[in-house]
Structures are given as C-alpha cells and as structure tokens.
Amino acid sequence: NAGVTQTPKFRVLKTGQSMTLLCAQDMNHEYMYWYRQDPGMGLRLIHYSVGEGTTAKGEVPDGYNVSRLKKQNFLLGLESAAPSQTSVYFCASSYGLAVQETQYFGPGTRLLVL
Amino acid sequence: RKEVEQDPGPFNVPEGATVAFNCTYSNSASQSFFWYRQDCRKEPKLLMSVYSSGNEDGRFTAQLNRASQYISLLIRDSKLSDSATYLCVVNVGNGGSQGNLIFGKGTKLSVKP
Numbered sequence: 001n002a003g004v005t006q007t008p009k010f011r012v013l014k015t016g017q018s019m020t021l022l023c024a025q026d027m028n029h030e031y032m033y034w035y036r037q038d039p040g041m042g043l044r045l046i047h048y049s050v051g052e053g054t055t056a057k058g059e060v061p062d063g064y065n066v067s068r069l070k071k072q073n074f075l076l077g078l079e080s081a082a083p084s085q086t087s088v089y090f091c092a093s094s095y096g097l098a099v100q101e102t103q104y105f106g107p108g109t110r111l112l113v114l
Numbered sequence: 115r116k117e118v119e120q121d122p123g124p125f126n127v128p129e130g131a132t133v134a135f136n137c138t139y140s141n142s143a144s145q146s147f148f149w150y151r152q153d154c155r156k157e158p159k160l161l162m163s164v165y166s167s168g169n170e171d172g173r174f175t176a177q178l179n180r181a182s183q184y185i186s187l188l189i190r191d192s193k194l195s196d197s198a199t200y201l202c203v204v205n206v207g208n209g210g211s212q213g214n215l216i217f218g219k220g221t222k223l224s225v226k227p
Contacts (some may be wrong), residue, residue, distance in 0.1 A: 033213060040122075041159070042219035043201075076180060090157055101205070102148060103215060105157035 001026050004106035006091050012112045013081045019045045020072065021076040021109050023091030031094045032074035034058075034066060036087040043090065049074055117141055120202050124150045131192045135221045137185040137202030147178055149187050150201040152220065158201055161187075166193035192225045199223070 007022040025038065034046040035058075045058030049068040063085060065077045072092075078085060088110050092103040120137050127133050139147075147164035162169065162187055164176040175188040185202055202218035 040219065043217040045213040048213055101214070102160045102163075105159070107157050108155075 001092055003027065003105050004091055005097070006089075006106040006109050008109060009107065010110045012114065013078075015082060016114055017081050018077070018079050019077075019081065019111075021091075021111075023074045023092075023093075023106055024072055025074075025093040025104075025106075026072065027093060027095075027104065028071070029093035029095055029104075030071075031096060032068065033092040033094075034064070034074065034076045034109055035090045035092065036060065036085075037090060037108075038087050046076065046089075064091065078111075081111075083113045086113045087111060116130075117206075117216045118202055118204050120200075120218040120221045122219060122221060124142075124222040126226060127192055128226055129192060129194060130223075132188065132190045133192055133223060134189075135187045135200055135223075137187075137218055139183050139185070139204045139216075140200075141204065141206050141216075142183060144204045144209065145207050146205040147176075147185050148203040148205070148215075149174075149185075150203055150217075152199045152201055154198075158217075161200070173185050174202060189223075192223075194225050194227065197223055197225045 004025045028096050035043045035047040047066040049055045052071040056068045067075045090108050091106040094103045130148040149161040151161045152158040164178045168177045173190045177186045199220040199222045201220045204216045
C-alpha cells in the first residue's frame with residue numbers, strides 16, 4: 001500500500017496562475033482532508049470530504065476549491081494564486097469520524113507563489 | 115482562539131535525558147487525544163493515542179487529566195532520533211469548519227549528542 005500520495009511535491013507559481021494539487025489514497029478511506037501548514041500557525045483545515053461526490057468548507061477555504069469525483073482522489077484547486085497561499089499543503093484521510101479515528105497524512109506539497 | 119496550546123520550545127536536551135511536553139485544550143467536550151510526531155519537512159505521523167488511565171509505549175508515556183484539560187508526553191532516555199516536533203491533537207467530535215481533529219502548533223525537541 002502506498003498510503004496517501006500527493007502530486008506535485010513542489011511547485012512555484014506566479015501570482016494569478018492556477019494549479020491543481022492531487023491527493024490519492026489506497027486505503028479505501030471515506031474521509032479526506034486538505035490542510036495548509038504555515039510557520040507559527042500549525043495545521044489549518046482548508047476543505048474536507050466525507051465521501052465521494054461531497055465536499056465541505058474548513059477553517060480557511062477562501063481562494064481554494066476542491067473536488068472528490070472518485071473515492072480515492074481529492075483535488076485541491078487554486079484558481080488565481082496569491083503570495084498568501086505560499087505554504088505547505090498536506091492531504092490526509094481517515095476511515096471516518098469515530099472518536100478514536102486518526103488521520104493519515106501524505107508527504108506534502110510545497111507551494112511558492114511569487 | 116487557541117483551542118490546543120503547546121509550548122513551542124525548542125527543548126534542547128542531551129542524549130539520555132528525560133523530557134516532558136505539556137498541552138492544554140479549551141473544549142471540555144473533547145473526546146479523544148493523540149500525540150503526533152512531525153520530522154523536519156515531513157508529514158505528521160501518529161505517535162500514540164492518549165487514554166484516561168495513561169498509557170505507555172516503550173520510552174514514551176502519555177497522560178490525560180480531563181479535569182484540568184491537560185495532556186502530557188514524557189520521553190525517557192532520549193535518542194538523537196527523537197528530534198522532531200511533537201503535535202498535541204484533540205478530537206472534538208463534530209468540529210464543524212475546523213474538522214474533528216484540532217492540532218496544536220507543536221513543540222520542537224532537539225536531542226544533542
């Protein structure tokens with residue numbers, strides 16, 4: 001099992017450009033999440049999905065869109081990148097929301113917006 | 115709003131030392147608790163769950179005090195490989211826009227030879 005994988009690992013964008021980050025998991029998890037991690041801020045939830053075809057906003061959703069067309073994939077889109085979106089993006093997945101449920105993280109995507 | 119608070123450190127300790135990290139949480143309805151470990155430029159990984167009775171995994175001991183809303187992690191006989199950032203994580207059940215897991219900002223540990 002590869003677990004949770006993310007593509008690309010690193011990307012540089014110019015302000016105003018768009019891109020899509022891909023997350024894939026092979027654990028048959030229902031729930032998937034996108035976080036961003038910034039120095040001194042900890043992990044913040046951007047969007048999440050509780051199943052194929054569903055998405056919901058997290059704590060910091062502005063400037064991002066997501067899609068979950070297949071259970072194993074969760075895409076994060078930046079329509080018009082801004083320097084404030086420079087961050088490390090982590091995807092995670094879990095079986096569900098049970099109280100002992102933990103999340104499994106992908107290796108991260110480092111994004112630099114100039 | 116600081117739902118999960120940790121001392122950011124860094125904690126600089128020699129090999130073989132015992133070190134303890136603390137974490138406090140604000141949501142009294144929090145249902146479960148975890149410690150994650152994050153190495154530099156890597157993803158967070160589950161280190162251990164924290165149970166009310168306290169639990170131990172080798173050199174690591176986790177304690178929970180629900181009355182004080184306080185979680186701790188004790189590392190005995192520190193190894194160089196323990197150098198990492200330790201994230202305190204709280205499951206708040208239906209967390210709404212924050213999700214069910216709330217992450218602390220982490221405590222950085224550096225173990226020196």
